[in-house]
Amino acid sequence: MALKTGASFVKLNAFRRAARAIDVKSSDVRKRSITNIVKWLLSTRTRPETAQNGGGKIAEFPGARAPYVSEMKFFNETSYEPIPIYRVMDNNGQIIDKNEEPNLDKATLINMYKTMVQLSHMDKILYESQRQGRISFYMTNYGEEGIHIGSASALSPKDLVFSQYREVGVFLYRGMTVTELVNQCYGNCEDPGKGRQMPVHYGSKHHNMVTISSPLGTQMPQAVGAAYAYKRVPNNDRCVICYFGDGAASEGDAHAAFNFAATLDCPVIMLCRNNGYAISTPTSEQYRGDGIASRGPALGLHTLRVDGTDTLAVHNAVKRARDFTVANNKPVLIEAMAYRVGHHSTSDDSSAYRSVEEIQKWTKDESPLQKFKLYLEHKGYWDAETEKAWSKEARDTVVRTMQEAEKKKKPNWKEMLEDVYYEMPPRLQKQMKQMEEHLKKYPEHYPLNQHESD
Ligand SMILES: Cc1ncc(C[n+]2csc(CCOP(=O)(O)OP(=O)(O)O)c2C)c(N)n1
Structure with missing residues (x-):
């Protein structure tokens, strides 16, 4: 690779001339000369100005x-x-380039869609249950389902996930049950966190x-550290x-994470959900x-921008990123573009800072669920009847x-002082x-x- 540079071309020519001269010298002198030339060839970063490349000079600070x-x-x-946005489907669920259609079987595709629903x-x-005073807090994921399911379906179950708080679809796709998730939101005695965390902190x-x-950004340097540990395992x-x-991404920790990931060559996928708002x-x-x-190329990260409302595109992006990062121990940055359709959380009223028309623009044509459903319909895997049946089953499961979850007791109060x-x-x-x-x-x-006793 070094030989592609202007400086190295100059060195290579000089090396050829010197080698011809050495040919005529004694074997001792020849050995010393070759050693010196090799040392000089390898010393690429000793002088700021090194060579002529066409008309311009290449600096080597x-x-x-x-x-x-x-x-x-x-x-x-x-x-x-601008970095382009990769997509596979159009808004009608039609594949744009057949070569880009992922090779996913019918059962997998249906499971992906069912999880989104x-x-x-x-x-x-759960949003309504907070409004009724049954739980203290909730955050919806509307508009970002494609990022969750597209990415989760491209990972191996053994890969480690660090999430922010708006990625519950990833938990669902990896096999966490609705019961386990709802128990966490209710903070009952079956919540593994024993009711110590706010809802949605699964x-x-x-x-x-x-x-x-x-606290925003906490997971970012932690994820890079975990990836560094994986890299040190033989045959990871x-x-x-x-x-x-x-x-x-505006937190200082984000920058630290990107830079450590690049300089320590860590097998990590940094996936940004760019949904247009931070509250x-x-x-x-x-x-x-x-x-x-x-920011990716600037910091030496393999980078891709993808349409986060296109589940298949996210799947392809993360699959390719996973193959690359595991094979090369190099980080990947993916920016998945989407729109936060719901309020930030139950503590927010987004009508104070955005218009109904703006939201409608994104829900009308850009719904990840709608696009994926249309894709399944085109393939003959889904229809209005299956939609109705699954929608009822999914709703009934949550209710x-x-x-x-509501009937279960809260943890013993003594738990608040345990486990540290x-x-x-x-x-x-x-x-x-x-x-x-x-x-x-x-x-x-x-x-x-209402609490468990001793
Ligand atoms: C260090 C820190 N600062 C501020 C907050 C308050 N806070 C909670 S969520 C949030 C917005 C984050 O937006 P983004 O990362 O874009 O994720 P989104 O909510 O849009 O999914 C803020 C400012 C926090 N939790 N931690």
Whole structure:
């Protein structure tokens, strides 16, 4: 590769001339001369200015290898073409280029679509359950189902997932049940987190899904660190995928994660869900460059931008990224473009900062569910009858699960002080004792009958 550069061409010619001269020398002199020439050939970064390449000179500073120019020119976001958006289907679910249609069997395609529908029913019912005061908080995923299912279907179950909070479809596709997810939202005694986290902060060791952290960006350097650990395992065949939003990409941790991933050559897919908003901050106020994707090449990341409303395109992108990252131990950045159709969360009212027309524009033609359904219909795998039957079953599952979750007791209050230390330190034991006495004294103020007891 080094021989492609201008500096190396000059060296190569000089080497040829020297080699001809050496031919006529004694064997001792010849050996010394060859050693010196090889050393010189390998010393590519010793002088800033090294060679002539056409008319311009190539600078070889330790920090940059680039041509010298005498015309001053600043570079900005308009100096480059925008990174194009890869897609496979049009808005009617028709394949644009047959060569790009993924080779997925009927059962897999139907399972993908069913999971998307299940997810949207779960969103609808849990959102309403928060409005009715049954759970404390919820976040919907409308408009981003294609990113969840397209990516999850391209991964191996053994790959490790770090998510933000708006990727529950990935949990569903990897086999977490609606019951497990609803138990977490209700914080009941079957929630593995024992009710200590806010709703939607899922995690599952069994499914290789790291528990979600609220502070934005937390998962990003962690994901890179995990990928670095995988790379050190001989014959590694696993990768890490890290989901994050366009808002989270503005955190300092995002930059640290990208740079570590590139410089440490980590098998990690950094997947940005660019849904246009970070709560009320539109992307026009979030960044001035060409989205998140443009940061990839700048930092040495293999980068692709994909239509996140096209489930097949996301599938292809993540599959190719996975193959690449595992084979080469190099990170990939994928920016999946979509639109956050719902409010940010149950604590938000997006009508304060965007118009109904804007939302309609994205729900009308760009629904990932609709596009995928049309694709399945064209293939003869789905019709109005199957849609109706599955929609009912998916809805009933959530309603039934919610009713069961509600009846389950909350964890024993003592759990709030457990699980941090292997042996509870004296100060926590003291707090536990004080709380016990307090509850004995004022039982009428605490709904203890709703919690599990000792
Ligand atoms: C460090 C930190 N700062 C601020 C917040 C508050 N916060 C929660 S979600 C959010 C928006 C994140 O937007 P984005 O990453 O684009 O994801 P999206 O919600 O759009 O899926 C903000 C600012 C936080 N949780 N953590």
